[in-house]
Amino acid sequence: MTQDELKKAVAAAAIEMVKPAIFDGEIIGIGTGSTANFFIDLLAEFRDDIKGTVASSEASAQRLRSHGIEVIELNDAGTLGVYVDGADESNSHLELIKGGGAALTREKIVAAASKKFICIADESKLVDQLGAFPLPVEVIPMARSYVARELLKMGGNPVYREGVVTDNGNIILDVYDFMIATPQKTEEEINAIVGVVTNGLFALRPADVLLLGTSNGVREITP
Numbered sequence: 001m002t003q004d005e006l007k008k009a010v011a012a013a014a015i016e017m018v019k020p021a022i023f024d025g026e027i028i029g030i031g032t033g034s035t036a037n038f039f040i041d042l043l044a045e046f047r048d049d050i051k052g053t054v055a056s057s058e059a060s061a062q063r064l065r066s067h068g069i070e071v072i073e074l075n076d077a078g079t080l081g082v083y084v085d086g087a088d089e090s091n092s093h094l095e096l097i098k099g100g101g102a103a104l105t106r107e108k109i110v111a112a113a114s115k116k117f118i119c120i121a122d123e124s125k126l127v128d129q130l131g132a133f134p135l136p137v138e139v140i141p142m143a144r145s146y147v148a149r150e151l152l153k154m155g156g157n158p159v160y161r162e163g164v165v166t167d168n169g170n171i172i173l174d175v176y177d178f179m180i181a182t183p184q185k186t187e188e189e190i191n192a193i194v195g196v197v198t199n200g201l202f203a204l205r206p207a208d209v210l211l212l213g214t215s216n217g218v219r220e221i222t223p
């Protein structure tokens, strides 16, 4: 199976998992990226049944609306029933690296506001230790050089993601050469640097279930 076929298979499995929430009238949180896009496209079949969605990026909001799916503001939604999103890496505890598409901050907010976080990914994303994928950090623009120096002190190699401005008007530093042994501690330490909005580690609020697309079918992994 191709990587896209694996992504589509996990998106279909996630649809089955969120159906009860849809028919219970819960608001659905929607992630960002190529895997989440497959989910959005399959969700279109339920456009008339969904009470509303909250999107973690402008790109996902646009795609949802293009299918006629209602998008509402998180501030008007209360607690979400379920959040579905992809990841750049996951370990077996379902601690994640996210933000390859620069949507990490809104994703983290929507995940925090959701009762259940379903992560959907192809098998290439499951790793023993997080960090081979460079860790995205969203930074207030004027703090870029200062934050980069602090990340260097922590042992990483931060690289400015040229030409990228997040939906919140900020920039991204990608931290290379930074294998992460204690994800919760690292998440807290980076977030404590003044000027950091948030980093792409989802360890303090990991996923609740990982639907992993493999050539032998979709595996359901819980921590």
Ligand SMILES: O=C[C@H](O)[C@H](O)[C@H](O)COP(=O)(O)O
Binding pocket: 031, 032, 033, 034, 035, 036, 085, 086, 087, 088, 097, 098, 099, 100, 101, 102, 103, 104, 107
């Ligand atoms: O900022 C983007 C998100 O964190 C994505 O969920 C992540 O990069 C995975 O994207 P994809 O499904 O395209 O691999």
